[in-house]
Amino acid sequence: MSAITKTLCPYCGVGCGLEAVDERSKEPEGFKVRGDRSHPSSQGMVCIKGASIAESIARDRLLYPQFRASLDDPFRRISWDEAFGLIVDKIQSTIATIGCDALCVYGSGQFQTEDYYVAQKLFKGCLGTNNFDANSRLCMSSAVSGYIKSFGSDGPPCCYDDLDLTDCAFIIGSNMAECHPILFNRLRKRHKKDANVKLIVVDPRCTQTAAVADLHLPILPGTDIHLLNGIAYLLWQWGKCDRAFIDRYTNGFAVFQSVIQDYPPEVVAKHCGITTEALEIAARYWANATNVLSLWSMGVNQSTQGTAKVESIVNLHLMTGQIGKPGAGPFSLTGQPNAMGGREAGGLAHLLPGYRSVLNPDHRAELEAFWQLPSGRISPHVGRVAGDIVRGLETGEVQLLWIAATNPAVSLPDLVRLKKALRRSPFTIYQDAYDPTETSAYAHLLLPATQWSEKTGIMTNSERRVTLCRSFQPPKGEAKHDWEIFAEVGRRLGFAAQFPFQNSSEVYAEFVQITRDRPCDHSGLSHELLDKEGPLQWPYPADREHHANVQESQRLYSDLQFHTPDRKARFGAYHGHGLAEPPDENYPYILTNGRLYGHWHTQTRTGRTDKICQMYPNPFLEIHPKDANKLGLQPEDFVLIKSVRGSAKLPILITEAIAPGVVFMPMHWGALWAEDAEINALTHSHADPDSKQPELKACAVSLEVIPKV
Numbered sequence: 050m051s052a053i054t055k056t057l058c059p060y061c062g063v064g065c066g067l068e069a070v071d072e073r074s075k076e077p078e079g080f081k082v083r084g085d086r087s088h089p090s091s092q093g094m095v096c097i098k099g100a101s102i103a104e105s106i107a108r109d110r111l112l113y114p115q116f117r118a119s120l121d122d123p124f125r126r127i128s129w130d131e132a133f134g135l136i137v138d139k140i141q142s143t144i145a146t147i148g149c150d151a152l153c154v155y156g157s158g159q160f161q162t163e164d165y166y167v168a169q170k171l172f173k174g175c176l177g178t179n180n181f182d183a184n185s186r187l188c189m190s191s192a193v194s195g196y197i198k199s200f201g202s203d204g205p206p207c208c209y210d211d212l213d214l215t216d217c218a219f220i221i222g223s224n225m226a227e228c229h230p231i232l233f234n235r236l237r238k239r240h241k242k243d244a245n246v247k248l249i250v251v252d253p254r255c256t257q258t259a260a261v262a263d264l265h266l267p268i269l270p271g272t273d274i275h276l277l278n279g280i281a282y283l284l285w286q287w288g289k290c291d292r293a294f295i296d297r298y299t300n301g302f303a304v305f306q307s308v309i310q311d312y313p314p315e316v317v318a319k320h321c322g323i324t325t326e327a328l329e330i331a332a333r334y335w336a337n338a339t340n341v342l343s344l345w346s347m348g349v350n351q352s353t354q355g356t357a358k359v360e361s362i363v364n365l366h367l368m369t370g371q372i373g374k375p376g377a378g379p380f381s382l383t384g385q386p387n388a389m390g391g392r393e394a395g396g397l398a399h400l401l402p403g404y405r406s407v408l409n410p411d412h413r414a415e416l417e418a419f420w421q422l423p424s425g426r427i428s429p430h431v432g433r434v435a436g437d438i439v440r441g442l443e444t445g446e447v448q449l450l451w452i453a454a455t456n457p458a459v460s461l462p463d464l465v466r467l468k469k470a471l472r473r474s475p476f477t478i479y480q481d482a483y484d485p486t487e488t489s490a491y492a493h494l495l496l497p498a499t500q501w502s503e504k505t506g507i508m509t510n511s512e513r514r515v516t517l518c519r520s521f522q523p524p525k526g527e528a529k530h531d532w533e534i535f536a537e538v539g540r541r542l543g544f545a546a547q548f549p550f551q552n553s554s555e556v557y558a559e560f561v562q563i564t565r566d567r568p569c570d571h572s573g574l575s576h577e578l579l580d581k582e583g584p585l586q587w588p589y590p591a592d593r594e595h596h597a598n599v600q601e602s603q604r605l606y607s608d609l610q611f612h613t614p615d616r617k618a619r620f621g622a623y624h625g626h627g628l629a630e631p632p633d634e635n636y637p638y639i640l641t642n643g644r645l646y647g648h649w650h651t652q653t654r655t656g657r658t659d660k661i662c663q664m665y666p667n668p669f670l671e672i673h674p675k676d677a678n679k680l681g682l683q684p685e686d687f688v689l690i691k692s693v694r695g696s697a698k699l700p701i702l703i704t705e706a707i708a709p710g711v712v713f714m715p716m717h718w719g720a721l722w723a724e725d726a727e728i729n730a731l732t733h734s735h736a737d738p739d740s741k742q743p744e745l746k747a748c749a750v751s752l753e754v755i756p757k758v
């Protein structure tokens with residue numbers, strides 16, 4: 050290990066630069082981490098997760114391959130050679146007997162871009178199945194489909210500098226203060242310094258983000274489109290639209306305009322559970338601002354209308370000309386450290402590398418030629434998304450499931466059903482750095498993967514900034530890099546020519562070639578350049594000089610030329626249809642959920658970090674005092690929460706932060722960390738028709754007091 054290694058925090062999509070400092074004589078793990086002041090995205094700042102990452106490096110590591118024929122058997126240690134032999138046999142026999150559609154992979158935004166790319170080449174290219182989906186399906190797929198519908202391409206148009214330049218931040222469905230804390234600190238600094246900068250927060254909960262806003266709109270869950278159309282209505286009525294911008298750079302405004310006529314303030318306020326005054330203040334802030342920046346994450350995306358919500362946010366920017374300039378634009382915040390890289394590498398069941406689509410024959414042909422595969426090898430059908438994988442396990446259509454770097458036995462919705470489906474899987478491979486996890490309990494074959502400190506590769510953060518993450522420790526035990534495992538399987542299946550890679554730098558060098566002239570152009574980037582220049586944003590074409598790339602890549606659409614055939618952005622026009630599962634007399638409360646500042650997703654790492662576990666020892670259910678009174682609940686009580694699908698038992702936290710009729714629980718606790726506290730035992734799997742992202746954010750529940758014994 051060199052004295053200081055520059056790398057990236059492996060937790061969230063903010064993508065903070067870290068320095069790993071060699072402290073072999075002082076620290077139990079041999080190093081400590083600190084913020085990297087030279088990283089443009091974070092400028093030396095880190096939150097508790099990044100700062101405490103060293104603690105989780107060595108605990109409960111999966112060190113060597115293990116196999117069992119049945120879930121009721123104990124695992125036995127096997128060699129990598131035996132493990133690869135098993136995988137190749139299973140893949141070949143599955144293809145020979147049923148076909149490649151019976152193979153499924155479920156990956157992760159924790160992958161580096163090289164891991165994603167090699168997996169796409171193997172499954173979508175060599176094996177001809179698009180059944181590669183990732184946990185980004187639960188996180189960002191509505192943002193992807195919303196951007197594509199509005200702009201003709203995925204890709205957040207904004208950058209973090211816009212936080213310093215906006216004079217109205219419109220935060221909807223995002224508790225930035227806890228989930229993207231370093232970005233929120235930056236925005237808050239500007240907000241505190243200048244009284245003219247307005248902060249609007251739309252959230253059913255009074256979160257830490259909402260608590261410091263100029264205006265908090267605690268709308269009822271599922272009413273976002275009403276609110277957004279209501280703001281559009283007022284802007285139109287007040288003559289605050291940019292007509293010249295609309296005419297010159299957009300399509301579809303007339304239809305949108307006819308839809309928003311149904312959203313006058315009285316209707317919207319009543320439907321959303323807010324006052325007309327509050328709605329008008331929000332519209333006034335929009336109207337008066339020079340630069341409006343919208344920021345959103347899972348509260349918008351995790352919905353059966355997630356795509357329509359994203360488009361409805363974009364509509365406001367298009368009607369006011371708030372895009373393509375400093376401090377303005379619709380900015381989705383990614384959840385995972387490389388959810389963005391996954392999109393670039395085609396890591397969802399409808400995508401191909403380089404922002405291509407499996408449905409586009411030209412895109413398929415380009416990749417078949419580049420990968421030296423026969424014409425027609427890539428399937429023209431969208432592969433199985435997360436929900437389809439579960440259905441395929443239930444029907445027996447999925448015969449081999451390969452899960453890597455994610456923990457679906459906590460994070461997917463409708464867990465009772467999912468766990469039953471996982472028990473039916475004839476052959477499940479689980480590839481991860483840690484064991485046990487809730488998902489490793491359902492595996493037949495365990496494959497040890499390297500993690501963060503042991504692998505070198507690329508990650509892209511929410512502002513399209515590409516960072517070279519450098520390893521500074523050797524792999525633990527017999528762990529291999531994810532891309533190495535996929536590449537070796539490819540070679541053993543007879544595709545040696547397609548997988549010649551000796552290291553991740555070679556993988557990335559190949560990947561960047563197929564991004565040439567695509568919206569996410571990485572073609573001028575390489576490990577070597579990123580090592581020399583530090584993190585850089587895409588697009589970074591090979592034929593533009595470095596200085597121009599740095600300048601021009603900061604924001605997309607500065608020239609107001611979009612990726613649609615006529616280069617114009619498109620208005621979407623939608624009515625809000627509410628929740629897929631509204632409350633009723635049997636299940637009268639809406640359950641929503643979210644993250645806590647210290648924990649990360651399913652606690653695979655943070656559950657192994659003492660400092661964080663001490664901060665958040667237990668899960669809880671937030672309930673409004675009125676509802677607590679109605680149910681006769683006292684502060685120390687536990688409740689039984691039930692939905693149609695399952696139940697959980699939690700201590701309550703009585704707080705006015707949550708609206709009456711709505712209850713909140715954190716999303717982090719799986720069966721490994723607490724008994725009967727799984728949020729996803731309660732949630733349903735209804736999904737957005739475009740993005741296929743499930744509506745994890747809301748379901749109907751009942752509450753019962755658990756008598757004290």
Ligand code: SF4
Pocket residue numbers: 058059060061062063064065091094095096097098099100229230231232
């Ligand atoms: Fe890591 Fe996100 Fe915290 Fe930054 S804000 S240190 S990327 S968890």
